[in-house]
Amino acid sequence: MIVRIMGEGQVRLADSHLAELNDLDDELFTETERGDGPGFRRTLHALLDKVRELGTPLPDDSLEPSELILPSPDATLEEVRELLRGDGLIPG
Template sequence: MIIRIMGEGQVEIAEGDLEVLNRLDGELEESIRAGDEETFRVRLHALLDKVRDVGRELPDESLEPSELILPPSDASMEEVRGMLGDEGLIPG
């Protein structure tokens, strides 16, 4: 699966890593529902850090279509809320 982090580039994620990313995504959603800005910030960074950690960075010249687009690390809670789908940022 190809994931784009806005403002950074693309990474390729193995299907086996989606479970942990879904868990982190769920925790991020919880903080948004609670309106907890401090926890939101920590959880957004945890999700993005995990994507960077488990993902293989694709070269800038790669033209692969992104299957998911994640917000940048400095996104506001409202921006992320607007990006959430029925299944969060990461479906599954």
């Protein structure tokens, strides 16, 4: 799976990591719904850090279709709220 972090680039991520990322995504969804700014910020950074840790960066000149697009680390709670699907940023 190709994941784009807005403003940073793309990483290749094995589908087997989605369950682990979904835990953080669920937490982020809850904090966004509650309007918990500090919790939202902490969890967004944890989610993006985990994607960077588990994924393999693609070269900067590579442009492959992204199957998942995540917000930038400096995205606001309101911006992420607009990106959320029914149960979070990550399907499943």
